[in-house]
Amino acid sequence: MCEFSTKLVSWLDRELTPDQALAMERHVALCQECRERSNVYQDASRVFALYVKGVDIRQTAPCRKRIPAVLLASALAATLIALFLVVPRYPGRLPPIEIVAPRVPAMALRTSPSPSLLAVSRPRSIGRIAAPAQTWMPAQPTIEIAIPSDALFPPGAVPEGFAFVADLSLAQDGSPAELALRP
Amino acid sequence: MSGDAVPFVFPSWRLATGSSEATKLFEELRKPLERYLVCLGLSTDEAQDVAQDAFLSLHRHIAAGGSQESIRSWLFRVAHNQARNRQASYHRRFAAPLDDSLDVLLDPATPERQLLEKEKSRRLRSAIRSLADSERECLLLRAEGLRYREIGAVLGLATSTVADTVDRAIRKLAEKLNV
Numbered sequence: 001m002c003e004f005s006t007k008l009v010s011w012l013d014r015e016l017t018p019d020q021a022l023a024m025e026r027h028v029a030l031c032q033e034c035r036e037r038s039n040v041y042q043d044a045s046r047v048f049a050l051y052v053k054g055v056d057i058r059q060t061a062p063c064r065k066r067i068p069a070v071l072l073a074s075a076l077a078a079t080l081i082a083l084f085l086v087v088p089r090y091p092g093r094l095p096p097i098e099i100v101a102p103r104v105p106a107m108a109l110r111t112s113p114s115p116s117l118l119a120v121s122r123p124r125s126i127g128r129i130a131a132p133a134q135t136w137m138p139a140q141p142t143i144e145i146a147i148p149s150d151a152l153f154p155p156g157a158v159p160e161g162f163a164f165v166a167d168l169s170l171a172q173d174g175s176p177a178e179l180a181l182r183p
Numbered sequence: 184m185s186g187d188a189v190p191f192v193f194p195s196w197r198l199a200t201g202s203s204e205a206t207k208l209f210e211e212l213r214k215p216l217e218r219y220l221v222c223l224g225l226s227t228d229e230a231q232d233v234a235q236d237a238f239l240s241l242h243r244h245i246a247a248g249g250s251q252e253s254i255r256s257w258l259f260r261v262a263h264n265q266a267r268n269r270q271a272s273y274h275r276r277f278a279a280p281l282d283d284s285l286d287v288l289l290d291p292a293t294p295e296r297q298l299l300e301k302e303k304s305r306r307l308r309s310a311i312r313s314l315a316d317s318e319r320e321c322l323l324l325r326a327e328g329l330r331y332r333e334i335g336a337v338l339g340l341a342t343s344t345v346a347d348t349v350d351r352a353i354r355k356l357a358e359k360l361n362v
Contacts, residue, residue: 047307
């Protein structure tokens with residue numbers, strides 16, 4: 001590479017001192033390589049300058065690449081199709097809701113007297129059972145608790161089919177307020 | 184859109200001292216300055232903001248009796264620093280100024296655009312991308328007519344460094360363009 005070629009661009013830009021420029025002119029007139037290089041550099045400079053001058057400062061430059069309208073339309077269509085497929089479709093009227101009452105298992109706690117059972121006549125036992133620690137107490141009907149007589153009396157102590165009914169009233173705090181036994 | 188619609192008005196009514204000089208500078212340098220800022224990666228709106236700030240600073244500089252030598256490099260340096268500050272502070276996404284997105288900025292109506300062939304333009308973009316930041320900035324300022332000494336003042340480089348950088352950048356461009 002010719003040693004003068006490193007100064008070619010500066011020479012083309014008229015940045016050399018008069019002496020340097022004169023020496024370069026004389027050299028380029030004689031050096032085929034530098035003449036060709038100077039032409040190439042001039043072309044490159046001209047193309048770059050044209051490119052920069054072509055920048056239109058009147059338009060608003062996009063901060064990022066614009067998304068083509070076709071892509072936007074495709075994305076919108078895909079979204080609508082996905083929503084159509086994913087969202088469940090209901091008929092015009094919803095089916096009626098069937099309310100099933102819970103099944104209550106058979107238990108000794110009843111709201112009506114049973115002749116087959118012997119009502120407890122012992123206030124101590126009734127009081128212990130009928131005095132739960134809960135505050136909620138129904139007003140009506142009166143709860144009757146039936147306990148088999150075999151569980152409380154020896155066999156034969158109570159005649160067959162005989163029963164006591166204990167009427168128990170409870171206070172607001174759940175404690176027995178009044179107890180009355182009747183056959 | 185016409186060039187007259189640019190919403191940029193230099194407040195020349197505020198000028199007291201050196202108003203004619205500042206106005207002349209404004210008319211002469213506004214477009215090159217905005218173009219340079221856009222090429223650095225700012226949007227046109229940002230470029231207009233930065234240029235306006237730079238011209239206001241210039242007005243204050245002149246009104247305060249500041250030196251009017253190398254006023255062009257002074258203006259470009261102020262704008263350049265503001266642009267770089269914006270890009271740094273806002274983490275701008277202009278990783279590659281003059282990239283493909285700039286193609287839409289090329290005014291098809293200009294004769295310059297007509298002169299550029301499509302293939303040559305593509306190769307030019309590729310070549311510009313391959314340049315270092317300092318090389319690209321030197322070439323941009325050089326394309327706006329700044330001398331090496333002025334470019335050095337804008338970028339904070341020695342004149343000899345600018346000469347070497349421009350020489351290296353032009354060689355790269357010529358090699359890529361294969362012109």
